[in-house]
Amino acid sequence: MEKKEFQAESKRLLDLMINSIYTNQEIFLREIISNASDAIDKLAYVSLTDQNVGMDRSDFAITLKADEKYGILTISDNGIGMTKQEMEENLGTIAKSGSLAFKKELDSDADIDIIGQFGVGFYSAFMVADAVSVVSRKYGTQEAWIWQSSGADGYTIAPCEKETPGTDIVLKLKADTEDETYSKYLKAYELRALVKKYSDYIRYPIKMDVEHQKPVDVPEGEEPQEQKFETVLETETFNSMIPLWQRNKKDITEEEYHNFYKDKFFDFEDPRAVIHFGVEGNVTYKALLFIPGRTPYNYYTKEYRKGLQLYSSGVLIMENCEDLLPEHFRFVKGIVDSQDLSLNISREMLQHDRQLKVIAANLEKKIKAELVKLLTGDREKYDAFFDSFGRQLKYGVVQNYGMHKELLQELLMFWSEKENKAVTLAEYVDAMPEEQKYIYYASGESRTRLSQLPQCETVREKGYDILFFTDDVDEFVVQTLMQFKEKEFRNIAMEDLGLQSEEEKKLAEETEKASKDILGFVKEALDGKVSEVRLSSSLRSHPVCLVPDAGMSFEMEKYMKRMDPEFKYASGHILELNADHAVFAALKGAIDSDREKAARYAKLLYAQAMLIAELPLEDPTEYTDLVCSLMQ
Numbered sequence: 001m002e003k004k005e006f007q008a009e010s011k012r013l014l015d016l017m018i019n020s021i022y023t024n025q026e027i028f029l030r031e032i033i034s035n036a037s038d039a040i041d042k043l044a045y046v047s048l049t050d051q052n053v054g055m056d057r058s059d060f061a062i063t064l065k066a067d068e069k070y071g072i073l074t075i076s077d078n079g080i081g082m083t084k085q086e087m088e089e090n091l092g093t094i095a096k097s098g099s100l101a102f103k104k105e106l107d108s109d110a111d112i113d114i115i116g117q118f119g120v121g122f123y124s125a126f127m128v129a130d131a132v133s134v135v136s137r138k139y140g141t142q143e144a145w146i147w148q149s150s151g152a153d154g155y156t157i158a159p160c161e162k163e164t165p166g167t168d169i170v171l172k173l174k175a176d177t178e179d180e181t182y183s184k185y186l187k188a189y190e191l192r193a194l195v196k197k198y199s200d201y202i203r204y205p206i207k208m209d210v211e212h213q214k215p216v217d218v219p220e221g222e223e224p225q226e227q228k229f230e231t232v233l234e235t236e237t238f239n240s241m242i243p244l245w246q247r248n249k250k251d252i253t254e255e256e257y258h259n260f261y262k263d264k265f266f267d268f269e270d271p272r273a274v275i276h277f278g279v280e281g282n283v284t285y286k287a288l289l290f291i292p293g294r295t296p297y298n299y300y301t302k303e304y305r306k307g308l309q310l311y312s313s314g315v316l317i318m319e320n321c322e323d324l325l326p327e328h329f330r331f332v333k334g335i336v337d338s339q340d341l342s343l344n345i346s347r348e349m350l351q352h353d354r355q356l357k358v359i360a361a362n363l364e365k366k367i368k369a370e371l372v373k374l375l376t377g378d379r380e381k382y383d384a385f386f387d388s389f390g391r392q393l394k395y396g397v398v399q400n401y402g403m404h405k406e407l408l409q410e411l412l413m414f415w416s417e418k419e420n421k422a423v424t425l426a427e428y429v430d431a432m433p434e435e436q437k438y439i440y441y442a443s444g445e446s447r448t449r450l451s452q453l454p455q456c457e458t459v460r461e462k463g464y465d466i467l468f469f470t471d472d473v474d475e476f477v478v479q480t481l482m483q484f485k486e487k488e489f490r491n492i493a494m495e496d497l498g499l500q501s502e503e504e505k506k507l508a509e510e511t512e513k514a515s516k517d518i519l520g521f522v523k524e525a526l527d528g529k530v531s532e533v534r535l536s537s538s539l540r541s542h543p544v545c546l547v548p549d550a551g552m553s554f555e556m557e558k559y560m561k562r563m564d565p566e567f568k569y570a571s572g573h574i575l576e577l578n579a580d581h582a583v584f585a586a587l588k589g590a591i592d593s594d595r596e597k598a599a600r601y602a603k604l605l606y607a608q609a610m611l612i613a614e615l616p617l618e619d620p621t622e623y624t625d626l627v628c629s630l631m632q
């Protein structure tokens, strides 16, 4: 029999398959089953117009058969089959377009990944088999052919017998080695698992005769003895065939969606929201997305991997396609199925990038729209969602130099002092009295502490709401946004509240001038601890507060310090005194009568300001000594 050479490029691919150390070699089954399914598609199509096919849709099937004795796995289909010439053309060469792209990739380190992600079709059989036979009979012809190869040295084609049209792929599996077992591909449970994993939604049944142990019935009249079992063969269908996402939305119950989600994504809680849609056009695809009901335990760690499952016409081609999801929506789970994405590496390499981008951009829009829908239509649900993933949205605003802030800002929520619940920025701004100029916020560790901030009183007195920031990222969000609906943000603990009238300002300046000596005295007494001492415009019942003199708030500095112990506090401190407070008068009195006592007052006031700002006292003992000395 004449032995024929593979084309040069096929040979390279084959070499790679044969010597593959690729851990994901199990995808060979997916590749062969997909080919079988395509072949059945073709015959099913012919049968629409050709009565002679004599087959119903229900007659089509893919059959697996394992011969453990000889180590042979056979995958059969009753599809269109191949003529001798087709065998030669299809199995001896790689599609021209793909070979080029593949060759390029081969020269890089990426080759192994490509196998897993996009498949390499029929040749992947050589990852697990050292001899492959293809027995095929084309529909409408009488003769059958057998194609045989044991690898790179070539293949033979010879006539053979086959009763019905279709194709058998016969794999003589490699012998098990220390590192690899191939015999597992003969076990029904392994094959079943692989079909479930990769080919569950193939539209034709994937069947196998599986051995089961059945209890033997005791013949009538005999005494029941020890239960006996016999081995029986039962035909099992491994795949469930119809993907949920291909079904009509209105025929699917919420429970079906929820069960699917829990099953597929290993969650025990129902999803918070389901997004199911199809797109037809330049890129046609179906998407079924879920917003989980809770934060995965590893969500904010490196372990968590974002991504969607990517299918091509019901066949899984990628478990975790990261490119489909933007970072800020990385909590979304789900699948995308597009017939435009080919299993085949060839077309894949050329096109997948552009198409995936189109899909990803669309998904982002849909997810945003769904969140807006929740926010406006089901606030309770949105609140719960925000509890789980709100922090992610905030990170999303900050990341990439605020590139996504327009998209995300309306989804954010912060705690409102007035409403005593989380509100959106739009809600805050809409509720602002007409004359209110700024969006006020305070940031710190807990809401209770924040509500006790001395500066709150002034804002509150005006009837203005204050947003309480308790997430580390909150202040960064505000710095990125800068403003919302043309309203700027003001940190009540560090910035001018902008509440004074011209007259009040003038008056304050005068008081400041008149108090120059007192302020100078305090500054000197504090001996370099503060960069400035001045009168405050934002204090009411409290005597002092501390304000950073650089752009960074104390909260931000604390955060930086937590992230990086080497971080040096950059801000100096400005001590602000309340000139209307009785303590201020006492201080003034002391300066006139007992300067040593007045110096102690100054130190005390500074310590109090530090405490209120939740900053560590340099010398707590000195502070308590001071208090004691005053009490005695």
Ligand code: ADP
Pocket (backbone or CB within 6 Å): 031, 035, 036, 039, 077, 079, 080, 081, 082, 090, 091, 120, 121, 122, 123, 166, 167, 343, 344, 345
């Ligand atoms: P691809 O399926 O991506 O085109 P493959 O290498 O997997 O590439 O297969 C090459 C070709 O061989 C297929 O396009 C098809 O024409 C043919 N083929 C493979 N398996 C079968 C089969 N079971 N029945 C009929 N034709 C097949």
